[in-house]
Amino acid sequence: MELKKLLQHWNSFPEISMEERPILSSDLERIVVKNPLSDAFYLRKKLLWRIGIITALWLIDAWQVRSGWRTDGPELRMNIALFGLLAFSLYYHIRILLFADYPTLLALPLVNFLGKLEVILDKFIWSFKFVSAITGFYLLFAIEGLLSRLNAGAYDSLSHNDWYKGFIVIFLAISIDILLLQTLIPKYRKLLATVKKYREGIFTKAQNK
């Protein structure tokens, strides 16, 4: 009975005023279709930027590993570690991008769409760990470069001790990770929590039926 009443009301619903109407049907021809997903939901550009930067760094590092291997330089082990980290980060980012498959994402049924969105956001939040680790390595190289100019003795003792360098990298990576956790990541975490809550709400409602 209620549904019948609602259906009658639905069929007699007035048209939205011309002033407020978003796009008239005849004007659809002039539509320039834009990206329907907003910044927080659409990570393709960010992922592509990261993939580009990591690829460039990976190639530079590959060349440094090669030259270090030939001359048996002091940075060889750190460069090999960085090479592995960059290769893994590259694989991880490409994998997220391929999994997201943005052109077909909105064509999924609602629950699958929300689930996929959750996984993408979760993996993207995890990718900040790689960013922290990579930044840690480059900050170490910057510190070494600075020391070589300011204090040659300190530079010598640091550059020939891989343990010191390893500890410094870990310290820097954790510090940057904490910084990111306080600045950039909360926005994505909040979004992830909201999507999760929404999807769980739908599940609960469906199960209570």
Add this chain to the structure above:
Amino acid sequence: MAVVFLLFTLAKNTYVYHRKSFYVIKRSTAVIEAREFLKYLWPNPLTLLKAFDPLKSIPDMNNSSNKSGCEPDLRSMLKNQHKKVYSICRFFAHNYQEHQRLFTNIIAAASQNIRSRKDNSNDKQTMLLRACINMAALHSISLELESGHDATIQFKSPDYQRSMSSFRESVRGISDLEKFRLFLELENVPPGEVPTFTGLANIPPSRERREAPAPAKNFIPYLKAKLIWS
């Protein structure tokens, strides 16, 4: 390295296979279809090449550079079906700015969905309705994220304002899932086809409903009987 990564991924999460769907438990409780799950674990190398192919067949999500808009077929289809988009906006938009934003986003999503699948017209309808539902859900999530969102109905046209107020009053208190079901019902979608839009076909009933409540354990029946009868 790929093998190591695969093992790492498998070890990190727990996967449950149930009715052709994988339930990823622990880190994220997302439901991934079997086909999607395999793609997630190990992407197809052809897809990898397609992403960097300048002559790729899958259109880009953002085609704003395409000044002509969408193809004639798609355009005429959207022109004929745009009232469905107005209908879903009635459920979720509170004022004309939201209405405009949601309408444009749904049209963009629908054209994106249809362009990505060059199938029959029946499939186009499905893609349009899925775009309506998914974008309405994202709209709802976005409003939830906004702290000071005004949920009062505000339209300039008095007739529309009155109808919207009375309609929203009649559907007040129902969840978004019920709104989606009602929308599909009002758009004459057969009830059997509703799961293709909501994706809720494979959900097992909750444990509380499936299993009858277990009787309380009587650890010492003899002693209990003694105490009661004595």
